Each structure stands twice: as C-alpha cells, then as structure tokens.
Amino acid sequence: MPAPKRPITRSDRHAWLITGPLFAVGALMALAETMSDQVHPLSYHIEFVPVFLLLAILGTYVQLRFDVNRQGVTHRMNDVPLLLSLFYLSPLAAIIVRVAAGILWNVFTGKLGWHKAAFNAASHTAGVAAAGLVVVIYRLGDDPGNPHTWLVLGLAIAANSVVNLAAIAGVLALVQGVAHVPQFLRSTGPGLAVTAINTVIGLVTLLTLDASLWSIVLLALLAVVLAVGNRAYARFLGQHKRLTVMYALTRDIASTNHDGTLPDVLLGRVRALLVADSATLWLPRHGRHQEVLLSARFDYQGLLDAAPTPDLFRDLAMRTGQIVAVGPRTGDPDLRAQLQDAGVKDIIVVPLRSGGVSIGTLEVAGRLGDQVAFGRDDVQLIETLAAHTGVAVENSRLVDRLQYDANHDALTGLANRRRMLEALDEAMSGRGSREVVAVLFFDVVALREVNDSLGHNAGDKVLVEVAKRLRGLAPQGALVARVGDDEFAIELRTASAEAAATVADTLRAGLRDPMVIDALTIDVDTYVGVAVHPEHGTQPEELLQRAHVATHVAKSRGIVQVFNAGLQSRAVRRVGLAADLRTALAGGEIEVYFQPKVALTDRRLVGVECLARWEHPVHGQVAPPDFVAVAEHTGQLTRLNAVVLREGIRRARQWADAGRPLAVAVNLSPRTLGDADLPLQISELLEEHGVPADRLILEITEDEGLLAGGRALPTLERLCDLGVRLSVDDFGAGRSSFADLSRLPVQEVKIDRTFVQGMATSPSDLAIVRSVVDMARNFGLDVVAEGVESELTLGLLEDMRCGMGQGFLFSRPLPYERFESWLQVQTASDPTRAPAGEVRWLRAVP
Numbered sequence: 001m002p003a004p005k006r007p008i009t010r011s012d013r014h015a016w017l018i019t020g021p022l023f024a025v026g027a028l029m030a031l032a033e034t035m036s037d038q039v040h041p042l043s044y045h046i047e048f049v050p051v052f053l054l055l056a057i058l059g060t061y062v063q064l065r066f067d068v069n070r071q072g073v074t075h076r077m078n079d080v081p082l083l084l085s086l087f088y089l090s091p092l093a094a095i096i097v098r099v100a101a102g103i104l105w106n107v108f109t110g111k112l113g114w115h116k117a118a119f120n121a122a123s124h125t126a127g128v129a130a131a132g133l134v135v136v137i138y139r140l141g142d143d144p145g146n147p148h149t150w151l152v153l154g155l156a157i158a159a160n161s162v163v164n165l166a167a168i169a170g171v172l173a174l175v176q177g178v179a180h181v182p183q184f185l186r187s188t189g190p191g192l193a194v195t196a197i198n199t200v201i202g203l204v205t206l207l208t209l210d211a212s213l214w215s216i217v218l219l220a221l222l223a224v225v226l227a228v229g230n231r232a233y234a235r236f237l238g239q240h241k242r243l244t245v246m247y248a249l250t251r252d253i254a255s256t257n258h259d260g261t262l263p264d265v266l267l268g269r270v271r272a273l274l275v276a277d278s279a280t281l282w283l284p285r286h287g288r289h290q291e292v293l294l295s296a297r298f299d300y301q302g303l304l305d306a307a308p309t310p311d312l313f314r315d316l317a318m319r320t321g322q323i324v325a326v327g328p329r330t331g332d333p334d335l336r337a338q339l340q341d342a343g344v345k346d347i348i349v350v351p352l353r354s355g356g357v358s359i360g361t362l363e364v365a366g367r368l369g370d371q372v373a374f375g376r377d378d379v380q381l382i383e384t385l386a387a388h389t390g391v392a393v394e395n396s397r398l399v400d401r402l403q404y405d406a407n408h409d410a411l412t413g414l415a416n417r418r419r420m421l422e423a424l425d426e427a428m429s430g431r432g433s434r435e436v437v438a439v440l441f442f443d444v445v446a447l448r449e450v451n452d453s454l455g456h457n458a459g460d461k462v463l464v465e466v467a468k469r470l471r472g473l474a475p476q477g478a479l480v481a482r483v484g485d486d487e488f489a490i491e492l493r494t495a496s497a498e499a500a501a502t503v504a505d506t507l508r509a510g511l512r513d514p515m516v517i518d519a520l521t522i523d524v525d526t527y528v529g530v531a532v533h534p535e536h537g538t539q540p541e542e543l544l545q546r547a548h549v550a551t552h553v554a555k556s557r558g559i560v561q562v563f564n565a566g567l568q569s570r571a572v573r574r575v576g577l578a579a580d581l582r583t584a585l586a587g588g589e590i591e592v593y594f595q596p597k598v599a600l601t602d603r604r605l606v607g608v609e610c611l612a613r614w615e616h617p618v619h620g621q622v623a624p625p626d627f628v629a630v631a632e633h634t635g636q637l638t639r640l641n642a643v644v645l646r647e648g649i650r651r652a653r654q655w656a657d658a659g660r661p662l663a664v665a666v667n668l669s670p671r672t673l674g675d676a677d678l679p680l681q682i683s684e685l686l687e688e689h690g691v692p693a694d695r696l697i698l699e700i701t702e703d704e705g706l707l708a709g710g711r712a713l714p715t716l717e718r719l720c721d722l723g724v725r726l727s728v729d730d731f732g733a734g735r736s737s738f739a740d741l742s743r744l745p746v747q748e749v750k751i752d753r754t755f756v757q758g759m760a761t762s763p764s765d766l767a768i769v770r771s772v773v774d775m776a777r778n779f780g781l782d783v784v785a786e787g788v789e790s791e792l793t794l795g796l797l798e799d800m801r802c803g804m805g806q807g808f809l810f811s812r813p814l815p816y817e818r819f820e821s822w823l824q825v826q827t828a829s830d831p832t833r834a835p836a837g838e839v840r841w842l843r844a845v846p
Helices: 012-035 046-061 079-088 091-109 114-137 147-175 178-186 189-211 215-257 262-273 311-320 333-341 376-407 417-429 447-454 456-473 497-511 540-557 565-587 624-633 637-657 670-674 678-689 702-706 713-722 753-758 763-779 791-799 816-828
Strands: 063-068 071-076 276-283 292-297 300-304 324-326 347-354 357-367 436-444 479-482 487-494 515-517 520-522 526-533 590-599 604-616 620-622 663-668 696-701 725-731 748-751 782-786 804-806
Touching: 012 114, 046 079, 046 091, 079 091, 079 114, 079 147, 079 189, 091 114, 114 147, 147 178, 147 189, 189 215, 262 276, 262 292, 262 300, 262 357, 262 376, 276 311, 311 324, 311 333, 311 347, 311 357, 324 333, 347 376, 357 376, 376 417, 417 436, 417 479, 417 487, 417 526, 417 540, 436 456, 436 497, 436 540, 447 456, 456 479, 456 487, 456 497, 456 515, 487 497, 487 540, 497 526, 526 540, 540 565, 565 604, 565 624, 565 637, 590 637, 590 816, 604 624, 604 637, 604 816, 620 624, 624 637, 637 663, 637 670, 637 678, 637 696, 663 670, 663 725, 670 696, 670 713, 678 696, 678 713, 713 725, 725 782, 748 753, 748 763, 753 763, 753 782, 753 791, 763 782, 763 791
Parallel strands: 604 663, 663 696, 696 725, 725 748, 748 782, 782 804
Antiparallel strands: 063 071, 276 292, 276 357, 292 300, 324 347, 347 357, 436 487, 436 526, 479 487, 515 520, 590 604, 590 804, 604 620
16 A cells, blocks of 8 residues: 655745744743843843853754653753753843754754754743743842742743643644644653753752852763763663563564564564654565565555665566665765755665575664664664564575475475365355365376386476366366365365365366377376265365275276265275275185187187186175275285286196186286386296296286386287287277287287177177277277177177177186086087087077
C-alpha cells in the first residue's frame, strides 16, 4: 500500500499564528512590568548583564540527562541563569538577556531556520515576561535567605515553564492537529520534575553568592565537574539503554525464526532506537522467496509495503556491499542531492549479509529533530543490528526451507506423502455435508523399464513431466502429491465417488499424450484407484491406503477402479499369504497343472501350458493372480518360477521318454526378465533333464513385458540364442502392434481370451481375431487362440486357419495324474491307434 500522507494540516511556517501572539503577550507583560512602580527599566545590577548573558548561553549549551521511569529525559540548564537574572536584574533586562542568548546560540550553531528561531524568541519573551510579572506582583524582596523570596522565584520559573509548554502545545495543535496535544502533555511530567530540580539548584547558587561573591569560583568549578560528570553519565546511560534495547531486540529477532514476524518485530524497534522517521527492510527476490519491502514510519501504525526513500541507496548498498551513509554535511555530494530531492534529511543503509553474500538491506532515514543528524555511533549501531538481522533472515529462510523440504518432493516440487496426509486431515475436518473428500491414486506404468533402458535421468524427467501435467490438469483447489517412487496422489473435494472417477479418467487420458524425453518419444500410461471419505475411510492414512489398493486392482482391469470393501479383504488376505507362500514353496505345496494346446487343423495335441496352483490349508484354492502378486512384492517370484520351470521341463522329459514329445509353455512375470541369470538357470535345467530347448516356450505378458523399453531385450535375445521359443501372451489386450513385435525375437502370439470368447457374437471381436491371425501368418508367427469353449468358436477359428487353440472345449488345466488319464483316454479312443503324440478325437474334460 502507498505510504500515507503525514497528518500535517498546515505548513511549519504557519507557526507565526502562535509566534505573533506570543510576542504581543510578552511585550504587553514587559510593558506592564516597566510601568510598575515596583521596578525601573534596566535597574538593579545592570553591570552584571554580560555575565548573565554568558550564563544564559552556557545554560543553553549544558544539558542534564536523567532516567525517569526507564525513560531518558534531557533538559537544558536555562532555568538556573533565569532565576539569578530575575533576582539581580529587572524583568526587562532578564527578557533581553534570555532572548539575546537564544539568538546568539542560534547564530553560533546555525541549526534552526528563521521561523523557528523567531518562535523561540517569542516563547522566551513571553515566558520570561510571565516570570517577571510574577516577581512584580508578589513583590520579590532582596533577601535571598527569606522563604518568601524562594517561593516567588519558584513561581516565576514555573510560570516561564507553563508559558513555554503552552506555546509548544499551540504549535503542535496547529501543525499536527489537536489530537497530538494530550500525548505531548502526558510526556511533560519528567521535564517539570527536572525544572523543579533546576529551581532548587538556582536557589542554592543564589544563597551561596549572597554569602560571598568569591564563591562564584567554587560554583564554577562545581558546575564544570557536574557538567563533565553528567556528560559521562548521559553517555553511559545512553550506551546502557542501547545495549539493553539491542539485547531485547536480538532476542526477539531470534524468536521470529518460526513464526515469520521478523519485519514486525524489527522495524518499529529499530526506528525508535535510532529516533528515525522511518526504518525499512528490503529483501530482493531469491529463489522461491518473493521480494520483501516493508517500512515502519513515525506517523503510521503498522508496516507499509513501500519505502519513503529512493531505490538508489538500497541498490548501491546491495551492489557494493558497503554501508551508505548520507546526511546534510556527510556523504557523496551527488547522493546528497538525490536525498535532498527526495525530501529526506539523512539516511543510513546497511547491507544484510549471509555467508559473505548480500541478501538485502536494513535502512533508517530522517533523524527526528532539526538540530540532530545520524552520527558515527548510529552507523555502528545499525551495522550491529544488521548483522543480527542477516543471521535472523538466513535462519528464518533455513527454517522455511526445512519446513518446505519436509512437506515437498525434491524432484518434482509437489507435496509429499506427509503433506498429503495433513491435507486430507484438514479436508476431512472441513468437509461440507454434500461433498466427499476424494483421493485419486496414480501408478506410472513401466517407469523401472525407462530407468533401466534410458537411465535414471530419463526416468526422473518422466516423473517431472507427469507431475507437471497432473498439476496442470488437476481441478482448482486440488492438492497434487508424489507419494512414492512412481506413485502420485490427488486430494480434492467433489460431489461423489462417481464424479471423482470421472475426474480420474480425464486426468489419465491427459497423461497418455506422448512425452519427448532426450529426443525420444515415450508413451506413458497410469493405473488409477479412487477412494472417498467418508464412504471408504475416516482416517487420512486409511483413505490413501485404500486408494492404493484400488490402484493394484486397476492394473489387472485396465480401468479407473473405485475402492470397495471386497478389494480391501482381498488385499488383507494377500498380506496374510506372504508368510504362508514361503512355507508352501519350501514344502512343495505349489502344484503344477497342465492345459493342452491343440493344433486345430488335425486336432493333434502339440503341447501343454504349465500353470501354478496353490491349495491353502485354510483359505482353500488361492487364485494365481493373488499369490503371484504376493511373490512379486515379497521377493519370492524367482523361487515360484523355478518351481514351475523345473516341473514343466521334468514332465517334458517323461513324455518324450514315453514316446509322446510335447512342448511345455511357462508364464514368466515381466519382473523376471530383469534377472540377468535367468537364461543361465534355464540352460542348466534343460541340460539337467536332457530336454531340447525348442520344447520350452516362455510366455510373456504383452502389455508389461514386451513394451517395457529395452530392459527385457537382452534377456530375450539370450533366451532365443539358447533355442527357447518365445510367445506373447494375451496379445490384443495391451497396446502393442506387430510393428513392435517385429523388433523382438518372438515366434508365437496368443490371442487374448476376451476376443476369442466374444467372436461368435461380436463382429468387432471376430474382426480383431481374424486380423491378428492374418497378420501373424504374414509375419511368420504361430498363433494360439485362448479361451476356446464352444464348437462354434472352434469352427470359426478353423475357417480362418488359426494354428492352435487352448480352452475348456478341449480341457481345463489338470494336475499331472488327471492329465495323464485324460491323455490315455483320448489316445485310446482311436481304434487305429494314432501316431505318438496325436489325439484324433478330443473330448472336453471337466
């Protein structure tokens, strides 16, 4: 906000409205005293006028400093020579001496303008005239030892003080407004007390002089000693007060590191300590810290976000790192001219330092009082304050940085998990009755593969881009956070879970646009889970965990998944299965089932797919996706794969020995392809059982394994070099194309069961299957149709010359003994006894 105008209603030159009447009143009182029959003009000891003139000048020069109620009071010794002149001179002579002393002092120092000098002369005239009038009215005697004399002189000095105070109050009311007068009058108490002390000192001096004029020598020596002592005391008192204020200020500054109130504590205290018109703190923009420019003004309560001085001085101090001090008679002449043009009397600007670097400036400007200006002590004082302030600013920024780092992710700048939980807690407590608090949980697909193929730097760029897109796409008021390595969450308020799912779907679509990372175009997808408060959880951690559970389910379904209680029970069950799976693997409880793969042209059995099954002693049959996921997250996947591979290769050896050579297919999780030792392990198993490598088919999930960048390619090529056949499982359910497959060493594709099962009733599914079969044939790849469950489906596949089929029409997955029984029955059903390995007439086995 702009600096307010000072509450000055009239120019200082309008003080003539007070000066004129003062002169008039003083002149009238002086005339009345002169015409009185009690005194004669310039009577009494007229020869002492030069002495009293000198004493009046010394009284103006000598100042007494007292500390009253922890408030420093400075008072000149004018009352002592005035009291003496009232006793030894006529009232008119006393007026002339007092006014002449004031004029000579102003000429000697040159510190006051003519209009203020005139006001002082008028005030002195009226004040001394009022004191003389008291002397005339109450008939001052010539006996210094008479109490009546003491009382009259005391009343005279009091009258002089009252007139002077009234004159100042009048000027204050005229210049700054009547509202400032009561505050001024309340501050005059200590001054009146010092006036009383000066009156006593004057009376003692009068009694001493009456006893012997030679006592003036002793009085002069005493005055010198008192003046020197008072000067030393005043200096000590000033230093002590400054040290006390500085100690309190530095202590208060140090306490602002945690609440950000440094400018409020600092500026007002610094301005008051240096008796300045304004104090300004300037911190230029630095990093994520915005510019700070705040000022405290003498005539304004609070802080202003503007400075009353030109930027030139702050920029100079900041650029040079040196103190800039400019006053009426000090500093560079060009800077003085700039300061004068700005209407500022003097200024001190000190750079704030942190580690030898200037981080801002602390400034005071406009020393209050026309007769004083900033000096060397003030420069040293503000320099010391600036040192403490610089440390406080850096500490405050350090605390702010630590707080920021504690609540934000260093890579993306998003809120972290801790801040997300805090935001959820705040949102839950302030939720409206017609809204829900939703958490959208995003899991970035295949980030590990990007790290392995392009490097972690590329992976970090992907995360930064995802964060940028989420921030741009998220609704206003939503909080975006990174809560895991490749996991992001968004907290927002919306109408319902369905509305949250719609927002999640929109955000997911926006993230799918290709990203250009290091001149490479990368397609990034995400899985999204949604949970809402209060339906799905009442605690922040619980809500975030359930959104995470929904995300895991979204991986298998390929949609935005909203949490439900069934997902939680499944997730909890998986946690309990982790220890049991380790025991099952060690105890041989994992059983391998076999499902036939049949050549559709002649119904010949050409191989089997090996599938792991687990009969839990408590939970019964555990779904393969559940225990495979547990194996992946608990580091037991390698052991699980080894069990299936070993069993499949062992059975292939047995079937070959029985004259029925069958190929065995084993599913591999995408994570398994990251194991560099996998080709060697498979080679050793094949050699151990004497099985040719081409009898082993490794099936890899299309949407995760093959499209994982270049991480899987070296492993796939080594397996191909062994002679192992590679197959793409669930082809069509992901996002790959034959152009992608042409770059990989695969020999087979398996059409996803979803399209095969729907081809009999859905023209689009039929077209997809037909296209895959035709394209595979053109690329020289074998095709296996999964999910063959009806004769109609089988007939359609035969018409389009699909190579192989697999499904419940032929047989469900069977344990080894039942598979052997099925195989014998099918072979025996042909009276001509088909060649080894051929099954001419197949019947479905439940």
